[in-house]
Amino acid sequence: MNIAPIVKLVRAYDATEWEIFISEWQKGLQGYASVKRLGGAGDHGRDVVGLCGPEACQGVWDNYQCKHYEVPLSTAKACEDAGKIIFHAFRGEFAAPRACCFVAPRGPTTELRDLLLNPAKFRASVIATWNTRVSGRVIAGQKHDLTGKLLAYVEAYDFTSFRYATLDEILDDHRRTAYWAARFNGALPPAPAGVAPKDIVPKETVYVGKLLEVYSEVSGIPLNSPADLAAHANWREDLQKHRVRFYDAEAFMAHYRDQTEPGTIEDFADQIFDAIDPAMAAEVGAHPRLTAALSVAGQAAPASVLAPRAKVRVKQGVCHQLANDDRLTWKL
Template sequence: MSIGENAIKAPPAPELMLTALDVQKGEPVHPLDRLMIMSADEWEIFTLELVFYFDKHYEQVTRCAGAGDKGRDVIARFSSGWDNYQCKHYGRKLNVADVVAELGKLVFYTWRGDYTLPQEYRFVTPKGCSSDCIDMLVNKSRIKTEIIARWDVECRDKITKTESILLEGDFLDYLNSIDFSFVDEMSSLELVDKHQQTPYHSSRFGSYHLKRPQLKKDVPVSVGDNEKIYIEALLHAFSDVDGKEYSHADALTSDYAEDLERARINFFSAESLEVFSRDAFPEGCYRELKEDCYEGLHSLVRQEHRNGYERFLKVSTQAVNVPYDSHPLVHYIRPSDRKGLCHQLVNDRKIKWVRR
């Protein structure tokens, strides 16, 4: 090695599990980056998808697109009022002037009586707000000050094409009466997080960017409460071969020791997949996976077998071959998960190794 050269250490192994899709396609487009490449129209539709499935249970969500929207983009109505989601898809961060221009419309049209003040007014933008704009949205009293100071430049001749709106008299009094505490932004992270709760998320962002953590190599030494049913069923299956009663300790010193050890590894593998699914996919996704697994195994479970141990072995073998091609988790499921699903179904009392 020459003087001044330093050996480069090998990079650490990834903490996240690689799938075939990762190797085929390479690094995916991150959801936050995908926000940036949407068109202005796509951005409003994205916001519409998001708002429609908010937890507030809005009675009606409407997109007011194009000219004549009077400063409203996506409006959400409920019994006691409405909320406004103002979509701004710029190639830069939202600044104070942008906010003033939009709120100027709100002030004018509510003063004129075209609509009432919303209960919440959220700016929805992929790059967020500038630091000065954030400061203003934190210090709400500054919003009114900025509107008044910037009115002539940002609002007076830009709200309508037919008139110049002077900030004076009753109109100025009306502006001064408004408490702008209902105005805020939605961060990019919040947008993506909330959009994950909608049925549109996978089709818009895909699941490609989701990474499953690597499996832990060691299972807990002691048997947990969530393992007792499927382990008891396995011990019963072992007993069904030779009539001997097996405890957990007995099985670990018998010919069935590897079966029991692999069963626990597979069970915890499936449990980790369930946690990943719950955190990253829509509600019910993993439940559907278990239903697909059960459907793929049902006929074999129902067939006659010489004993419960034979049923366990044949069903476990078949479990590895159950197709999940149409399921969202298809790129994340491994053979150990497939076998572990069987034990979860035993826990759910949908599968029995010994039928009598």
């Protein structure tokens, strides 16, 4: 998919929307007990936090420093923000975070990137700029120079906890969350094609059985199992086409289940059902009912974020999923 328009859009966010976007990223990955936005006056350097347990910021937690600027994040600004976190951890406002990740839509400068990849050098940079960049900014109206116990604390602080994430990395994660479709108007990545196993498996029993009823009615020959199709190449090939549709629909639903809001794939299937339901009212033969359902489903345009990604074969495969769930049958 073309990610360039999305990058441009995200870079145009204001600071608040950037924080919301970052909180979605972490909520969607479901790696924390809770994710909270704390950015604002008195946040002590915490913008978005990922909490690992009930102890919240007094226990294990990660900090996401959200820096939305028109230029890459500079070393000077990062040293200032790192200093705030270290200072307030020193004062006992919270436990030192397990990780502190700088997130800026244009990333860090080359200089800052190299420092964050070399914790000892980043520590040296923070210490060197503390009295000019940090001491007067940690608490309004006060100055806290780097001396005594504070200096010892900074020197012993675990600077490997400071890191950065690029916008490409964030977007790659975000598009696998349930927030992506709603935020970017359905700009979902394509689903993989399904793979039908060579042999029919137990989960196919119901819809395959209903297709066998169709073949039996049309041919006038009892066809009670797939093995009975051995002498009927046309029906055997037709069954395989339907199996491909079924597995494409299975892959489609599985792919988007965790990338969309809860209930999205169920609603998509319900809309397919609603589209074909009137065609099922006619008391006609099993084969006309089947072909009518597939025709209507293939032309259906569900009001769903999934619609742009749903190929005809997927929508027709949903018919077999519905049949498998006993919501549809072909032979009356």
